[in-house]
Structures are given as C-alpha cells and as structure tokens.
Amino acid sequence: MTDIDVKELSRQPIRLQSTRVWRTYSGGRLIDEWQGKASAEDSTFPEEWVASVVQATNVGREHLQEGLSALQLADGSQVTLKDVIASDPTVFLGKAHAEKYGDKTGVLVKVLDSSERLTIQVHPDREYAKTKFQSDFGKTEAWYVIGGREVDGEEPYVLFGFKPGVTPKQWKDLFDRQDIPGMLDAMHRIPVREGDVFLVQGGVPHSIGSGCFLIEIQEPTDYTLRTERTTPKGNVVPDQACHQGLGFDEMLNCFHYDTHTLEQVKDRWCKQPAVLEQSAGGLLTALIKNTDTDRFSMNRLTVDTEYSMKGNGTFVIAIVLKGSGTLTGETGETKVGQGDTFFLPASMTELKWARQGEEPLQVILCYPPGV
Structure with missing residues (x-):
C-alpha cells in the first residue's frame, strides 16, 4: 500500500474522486450534468457513493471491488479512503468515534438519480441485521431531494409505507403471485419536489420512483431485500439479489407491518428543515x-x-x-x-x-x- 502522510493529510480537506456504482436500475444522467460531464446519459451506474468505506453488494459482480471511495495523494498515487482511515482512525474519525466504531465511519452517503422506478424493497433494522447478517448496522436512511425530472410523462415520486388494511398474509400473497400492481397499490404514492426530506427507517416498505434526484444518507451497509423478481424495465432480478441469501420467507419477515394513513406517513417520516x-x-x-x-x-x-x-x-x-x-x-x-x-x-x-x-x-x- 502507498505510504500515507497521516499528519499532513489529516489537517486538510480531502478531495474525493468520483465513485459511480452499478445497480439493478438505470439512471445517472442528472448526476453527469451536475458534475459537469461533457456527455450526460443514463446507464446502470445511477449512484455516486461519497466518502464510502463500504463495498457494494451486487450479485454476479462479487469479483469486482465496487463502492470504495478513493483519493489522489500528493505524489500522484491513488489510495482508498478506507485505507487512509485505517492508517489512524483516531486522527481521521475522532477519538470518541474511533473508540466506539474503530475504523468504520458509521455512515454512507450517496447521490442518486433514477430514470426508472426502483424495485419495491425494504432494509433491515438493527435487530434484524444483527440476527440475520451478523452486522452492527442496519440500513435506516434518509433522502434529501435536490431535483428531478419527468420520465414518460410522470413527475418524480416515491412509494412509502403500507396503507391501512395491508396484512402480512396479503403481502405474502401479492409477492407469491408477483402481483406488482397490487404491491404498488399497497403503499402510499407521494409526489416529491426539490427540498423534500424523508426519513426511511429500517423495516419500512418503500421504492424510489422514476425521476428522483436526491442525496441519501444511511447506515453503512448495502442490505436491500426486494419483492420484485423482475425490474420495471423487464430485467430478471436473481433470487440472491431479492433475499440476500436468507430465503423468501425470511425476507418477508424483514418488513414492519405497521399500517398508516397518508397523513400519518407524512407526519412521521417527512421532515421539515x-x-x-x-x-x-x-x-x-x-x-x-x-x-x-x-x-x-x-x-x-x-x-x-x-x-x-x-x-x-x-x-x-x-x-x-x-x-x-x-x-x-x-x-x-x-x-x-x-x-x-x-x-x-x-x-x-x-x-x-x-x-x-x-x-x-x-x-x-x-x-x-x-x-
């Protein structure tokens, strides 16, 4: 590994290189435009991971190291932020943080642009993550909407929370039959605009709709459980990418089956600056x-x-x-x-x-x- 001048590097802002990450959905044109790229287009790299020390989990791409942020040192060499922090966690992360989390940042930040709706999904809360993934972190996250676009005549939106009347039995039946319209109708559809803020706690069903341009802050894991076995554009989602090795029955246990009216959802999870x-x-x-x-x-x-x-x-x-x-x-x-x-x-x-x-x-x- 390249020698790291800890004293020098820890006293200055560390400029990070772009870290685009492959996902099961398409997008990214608005990220390209925002970053000032000459050619902006949608692709299967719709996310920019920022200050990431987390490796992305992509089925079929396990042989690739994706998701780790990098920087360029004064001598022109490149090194991952993960290696920089590991060289002296106390200096880079802070004494109290390092004592509790070691060389883990405890957080992951992304910039995300969706040209299609993401698959219906849920992330584990900490108890579930600890039991099923042996992880100290779940994947509670938050979204700050920084823009958007109309896609196929639809304004940006998100799907969020179960509507009143949805039960575990009904949700399992919808999943078993792959009744996508039924699953979509079981959640609240919320139009979004620039400046909106959402807190997405582990266990809450959700989906980012097409046309959303947002910053996501989250716990530092890549645990996503998906209930659609085919993406909205018709790409097959491997079983492993749906249940992350837990099996479908256990995947369904990750959901919190609390139900809410639209007003209750907004009151609980839509945050005011x-x-x-x-x-x-x-x-x-x-x-x-x-x-x-x-x-x-x-x-x-x-x-x-x-x-x-x-x-x-x-x-x-x-x-x-x-x-x-x-x-x-x-x-x-x-x-x-x-x-x-x-x-x-x-x-x-x-x-x-x-x-x-x-x-x-x-x-x-x-x-x-x-x-």
Missing part, C-alpha cells in the same frame, strides 16, 4: 436532526459571503451542491465547485467556506452517529 444558525455570511439549516434518528444527521449550508466552522472532534462528509468558492483550513485554500465531494478529517479544528461567483455556495454536510 429547521434553521440552526444564521449570520450575515450564511445560513445553516438542519435537514435530519439527531432528534429524528441516532444513526446520522445532515445539514445544508448556504454561504452568501463567508462562513466559518469550528471542528467538533469528529469528521464531516461535504458535498458541494451548487455554486463555487473556496474552502480554507490551516494548510491553505482549496477551490470548490458544484459536484465536488470532500472528507473533512476530525483533526481539522477550523475551516472557512467562501462564496465566489454569482450564486450562493450551497454545501450539504453529513455527520456520523452521535453528532
């Missing part, structure tokens, strides 16, 4: 608070001129959503622009964001558990 701090230089808004979940948190920073941030002893994952400017730390100034992603080590005690250009600089800040 809240202002944390406002100054002449910028605005810090909470999207997912630590009172919403103990799994992670996410803020939006809008920089009108300059905005300074103090370190709090843990790392931050930053996504430059819009605009351009600079990020200054103790080792100097770094230019930033739309589509850039950074890992900000815990050792950084202070940094300053500054706007350049006509529009405000907007940055999404993602935090691990306990912040």
